[in-house]
Amino acid sequence: MPTTNSASAAWLTQEAFDRLQAELxxxxGPGRAEIVSKIEQARSEGDLKENGGYHAAKDEQGKIEARIRQxxxxxxxAQVGEAPADDGVVEQGMVVVANIAGNKTRFLLGSREVGAAEMDVFSERSPLGGAIHGHKVGDKLSYIAPNGKTIDVEILEATPYREA
Known part of the structure; x- marks a missing residue:
């Protein structure tokens, strides 16, 4: 089980890590074998230029290979394991409530792969995630959005994420 402290590592719960390992x-294995079989079957049907089944199978293969790489x-x-300490410091694995440009917003700072369907998820690599990482409850800051606008942020809460 990987546990790295790399700044680029995504935080995952053990449950999410196990689910993603099973998907991989x-x-x-079976996913690749099935698509290879589909391609071979479509290839045996003749002219590949006009073979929709072949092209669909090749597209599907490309998507599978991209997901495998991802x-x-x-x-x-991945940084796998328990949620971070409940110390009010914003880091991966924290549910953050912040006033962003005048709007109160609740989100998880981490990976979308955690599966926190009940809230938005922002990566530490996102402009917002990068700006708030390491700050504490009560901090006020601003960051430059991709559109060039300055966005004001006040961190209201930061608590460890818990699987539902």
């Missing part, structure tokens, strides 16, 4: 195993990288570098 399925895609790398999962492999994510799992290789």
């Amino acid at each position: 195993a399925q895609l790398s 999962l492999s990288e994510l799992l290789r570098d």
